[in-house]
Amino acid sequence: MAIIELRTISFRYGAGTPFEKQALQNISLSVDRGDFIGIIGHTGSGKSTLIRHFNGLLRPDSGQVLVNNEDIWKNPRQIRSVRFQIGLVFQYPETQIFEDTVAQDIAYGPKNMGLDQETINQRVLEALHFVGLDDSYLDRNPFRMSGGEMRRVAIAGVMAMKPAVLVLDEPTAGLDPEGRRNLLKHLEQYRRKTNTAIIMVSHSMEDIAEHVQRVLVLDKGKTAFEGSVPSVFAHADELMQLGLDVPQMTKVLLGLKAKGYSVDTSAVTMDQAEHELLRLFERKDHE
Amino acid sequence: MSALIETKNLHFQYLHHQSQNEWILNGIDLTIRNGEFIAILGSNGCGKSTLAKHFNALLTPSDGTVLVNGRDTNDEKNQFEIRKTIGMVFQNPDNQLISTIVEEDVAFAPENLGIAPSEIRSRVNWALDAVDMLDYKRHTPFKLSGGQKQRVAIAGILAMRPQCIVLDEPTSMLDPKGRSDVMKTICRLNRELGITIVLITHHMEEAARAKRVILMDQGQIASDDMPENTFEQIELLKKLKLDVPQITELTHRMRQQGILIPKRMVQIDQCVDALAAALEERYGHY
Numbered sequence: 001m002a003i004i005e006l007r008t009i010s011f012r013y014g015a016g017t018p019f020e021k022q023a024l025q026n027i028s029l030s031v032d033r034g035d036f037i038g039i040i041g042h043t044g045s046g047k048s049t050l051i052r053h054f055n056g057l058l059r060p061d062s063g064q065v066l067v068n069n070e071d072i073w074k075n076p077r078q079i080r081s082v083r084f085q086i087g088l089v090f091q092y093p094e095t096q097i098f099e100d101t102v103a104q105d106i107a108y109g110p111k112n113m114g115l116d117q118e119t120i121n122q123r124v125l126e127a128l129h130f131v132g133l134d135d136s137y138l139d140r141n142p143f144r145m146s147g148g149e150m151r152r153v154a155i156a157g158v159m160a161m162k163p164a165v166l167v168l169d170e171p172t173a174g175l176d177p178e179g180r181r182n183l184l185k186h187l188e189q190y191r192r193k194t195n196t197a198i199i200m201v202s203h204s205m206e207d208i209a210e211h212v213q214r215v216l217v218l219d220k221g222k223t224a225f226e227g228s229v230p231s232v233f234a235h236a237d238e239l240m241q242l243g244l245d246v247p248q249m250t251k252v253l254l255g256l257k258a259k260g261y262s263v264d265t266s267a268v269t270m271d272q273a274e275h276e277l278l279r280l281f282e283r284k285d286h287e
Numbered sequence: 288m289s290a291l292i293e294t295k296n297l298h299f300q301y302l303h304h305q306s307q308n309e310w311i312l313n314g315i316d317l318t319i320r321n322g323e324f325i326a327i328l329g330s331n332g333c334g335k336s337t338l339a340k341h342f343n344a345l346l347t348p349s350d351g352t353v354l355v356n357g358r359d360t361n362d363e364k365n366q367f368e369i370r371k372t373i374g375m376v377f378q379n380p381d382n383q384l385i386s387t388i389v390e391e392d393v394a395f396a397p398e399n400l401g402i403a404p405s406e407i408r409s410r411v412n413w414a415l416d417a418v419d420m421l422d423y424k425r426h427t428p429f430k431l432s433g434g435q436k437q438r439v440a441i442a443g444i445l446a447m448r449p450q451c452i453v454l455d456e457p458t459s460m461l462d463p464k465g466r467s468d469v470m471k472t473i474c475r476l477n478r479e480l481g482i483t484i485v486l487i488t489h490h491m492e493e494a495a496r497a498k499r500v501i502l503m504d505q506g507q508i509a510s511d512d513m514p515e516n517t518f519e520q521i522e523l524l525k526k527l528k529l530d531v532p533q534i535t536e537l538t539h540r541m542r543q544q545g546i547l548i549p550k551r552m553v554q555i556d557q558c559v560d561a562l563a564a565a566l567e568e569r570y571g572h573y
Contacts, residue, residue, distance in 0.1 A: 042462045043432040146332050174378065174459045176330040176489050178528035203462045206533065243464030248492070248533045248555060255559030261566065270533060274540050277562065281546055281569065 001069065003164050003197060004031040004054055004086065009063030011049060011221075023049045024221045026063070031165060035197040036188075038208040038229075041218035042243035047201045048091075050218065051167050054199070055086035068164075084113055087163030091170050093154035094147060102128070102145075102153050103138040109161040120160075127156035130190045132182060148179035152186075159190065165197045166190075172207060184211055209233065209247040209268035217244070230266035249273035256280075291451055291483055292319040292342050292373070296351035299337060299506075303349040311337050313506035314351070321450065324477045324484045326494035326514070329503035330528040335487045338503070339453050342485065343373035356450075371400065374444030378456040380436035381429075389431075389439055390415070390424045396447045407446075414445040417480065418472050434465020438472055445476070451483035452476065459489065470496065491518070491532040495553035502527055515551035534558045541565075 011024040024046050031037060041047050052058040053065055056072050056079040064071050072082045090096070099105035106124045115123070128137060131152035137145075142153050151171070158166065171187070172180040188211060191198050202208055208215060208229065215232040217225040219242045225232045233239070236246045236254055246254070246268075253265040253273060263280055267273040299312040311334050319325060319342075329335045340346040341353050344360040355372055358365040377383055386392035390411050397407045415421040418438040423431065428439050437457055444452055454473065458466040470493055476482045486497060494500050500517040502510040504527050510517055518524070518535045525531075531539070538552040538561065547568070548561045 042464055043434070148331055174456065174489075176528060177491070177530035178330060180489075181530075203466070205463065243462060245463035245467075249537065251555050252534070252537065252558055252562070255555065256562060259559070259563050261563070270537060270540075273537060274544075277537075277541065277546075278544055281544075281566065 002030040002032055002066070003068060005029070005064075005066040005069075006053065007064040007066065009053060009060035009065060011053070011058060011060050013049075015061065022221055024053075024060070027218075027221075027223055028063075029216060029226070031197050031199065033164070033197055034191065034195040035199075035214065036191060036212045037197070037199045038212035038215045039199065039201045039218065040203070040205070040208060040215060040244055041224075045218040045242075046221040047218055048169060049221075051088065051169060051199065051201060054165065054167050055083045055088050057088070084161050085164050087158040087161055087166045089155050089158050089166065089168040089171060091173065092151075093158075093171075094142075094150035097142045097150060097154055097157075100141060101139050102133075102142050105142055105153060106157045106160050109157055113161060123160045123162065124156075127160035128153075130159050130186060130193075131156045132186045148175050148183070151175065151179075152183065155183075162194075163196065165199060167199045169201045170203065171200060172202070172204065180207070187211075205233075205245045205247045209249070217242070229268050233268050234266060236265075253277075289321055290318050290354075291321045291323075291356060293317070293354040294338075294341065294348075294351065295354075297338075297341065297348050297353060298350035299334075299341070299346065300349055310349075310506050312341075312348075315506075315508060317501070317508065317511075319451070319483065319485065321483055322477070322481050324474075324486070324496075324498045325501060326486045326488060326497035326499070327501045327503060328488065328491070328494050328527075328529055333503045333527075334506040335503055336455050339375070339455055339485065339487055342451070342453050343375055344369045345375070371447055372449055373451045373453060374447055374449040376437070376440050376444055376452060376454045376457050378459055380433065380440045380460075383440045383443070384428045384436060387427050387429070389420065389426050389428050392428055392439060393442045393446050396443055400447065410446045410448070411442075414442040415439075417445055417476065418442045419468075432465055433461045434468045437461060437465065437469050441469075441472060441476075445482075449482070451485065453485040453487075455487045456489065457486070458493065466490075466493075491530050492534075492553075495532050495534075502529070514553050518553055519550055 006027055006029045008026045008028050013021045013023050039047050059073055067082055097105050103124055106127055107120050110120045110123050142150055215229055233246045233250050250268055253263050253267055256263050257265055264276055267276045294315050294317045297312055297315040298310050300306050300310050327335050344366045347361050353360040355369045384392050393411045393414055394407050397410050418441050420438050428436055458469050473484055477484045488494055495514045500514045518532055521531050532553055534552055538548045541548050546565055548565055552558050
């Protein structure tokens with residue numbers, strides 16, 4: 001059963017004003033438990049508008065947003081409970097940190113859910129470990145930590161609410177290569193351990209290729225492509241026309257194909273590309 | 288080529304007289320010559336941005352010296368001239384755009400230099416043309432995409448006619464198209480106008496396009512070499528929490544499997560050509 005289901009949602013900003021702009025048009029998407037979904041699209045394609053629909057920060061003009069099979073706008077007064085189920089992490093979430101200690105900052109979400117202190121403490125610890133930080137961080141001042149650490153604390157704050165779906169808007173922007181690898185590794189472990197679905201907006205085709213299972217490509221508020229990673233990156237030319245890109249490994253294989261070699265260009269990660277290249281070298285041995 | 292920027296035994300810490308902390312910059316000796324294209328890599332907190340801020344006297348050394356065209360950045364009398372010579376572009380273009388019209392924004396710096404209006408006009412047009420944004424002259428910068436904004440920010444610096452532009456992670460907030468447009472612009476400014484480029488980045492693929500790559504670690508220079516050589520030092524890169532460009536790693540793996548591909552690969556087309564050559568060598572023409 002899908003946790004979130006979008007049924008042909010459309011949304012306009014500033015409806016009825018001279019600035020009216022169609023931001024989303026007929027988007028459908030279904031997210032199951034434990035899914036890892038990537039959303040890509042160039043600036044202004046509607047990615048951020050779309051993720052604001054997942055937890056009811058924006059209300060679609062038409063279409064439905066279902067969480068656990070129930071229309072979240074059926075009873076707008078209960079929208080708050082949806083926000084605990086669908087955790088949203090905005091771009092540069094470290095700018096939203098405001099408490100004096102890491103423990104207090106992570107506890108902010110669970111506290112607002114009305115949980116008792118013991119449960120809160122337990123969740124804070126758990127979330128801290130999920131992002132790869134140890135107990136020594138609890139009493140530290142988040143404002144005296146590195147950007148990468150602050151980012152992880154901010155994400156832990158959302159994890160501590162135990163959402164069924166974690167939505168992240170460009171979680172790795174501005175991190176150094178190790179910080180990026182680290183964060184993605186911990187997100188993956190978190191997903192496996194808790195079976196939480198993750199939806200990640202990213203500009204890095206390599207990160208998308210390496211981590212997600214399904215990709216949604218947005219262009220001018222419409223779904224341009226949707227499907228498995230190899231099936232989406234098979235549209236290399238179209239993606240580049242949309243201002244996007246394909247992973248570097250795919251480009252190497254496409255380059256060889258253009259030179260006339262019969263190579264399968266569906267590889268998107270380093271391991272897959274290596275495998276395909278070795279096949280190309282070896283196959284010829286048997287001819 | 289003459290030295291444009293020279294740092295000698297550069298040490299820096301904020302309020303270093305009162306501070307017990309380790310140096311943020313711990314003895315940097317570096318010479319940047321006119322016309323170079325340099326990339327600086329390093330993990331978060333290694334001192335890259337602090338170093339960059341010394342190049343145009345936004346920060347001045349706690350110990351040691353920084354000379355720009357032979358002028359000491361510590362001497363306040365030199366600072367105006369130095370900031371005209373070395374322009375800075377930052378991560379977030381929104382922090383750098385101030386006007387509501389693109390051409391006014393680009394004109395801001397030359398206006399402050401007290402240049403004649405007709406000259407300002409020609410410089411603004413030239414600068415916008417150089418970054419391929421002339422069509423957007425009368426637009427408002429706030430409705431442009433990230434990549435376009437960043438190119439307007441670069442034009443604003445170009446209009447001062449600097450010898451050198453220092454860019455601090457200029458693409459980290461941009462989508463793939465924006466990133467590739469900004470990178471193309473940077474490469475062209477270096478190649479066609481001979482402007483010295485210092486590019487701070489976390490993207491190995493971008494650094495691979497420079498002519499010289501500097502790796503920083505804990506306030507010191509860990510390596511200073513051509514990208515082809517830098518990216519062969521896989522152990523060092525891992526130790527410094529950096530990455531190997533995917534292309535370099537792929538060719539490295541191929542070599543381990545006994546496929547003859549030359550070392551020092553950083554670009555996609557180089558790699559494709561080398562793979563094709565290796566296939567041909569093994570089996571004759573396809």
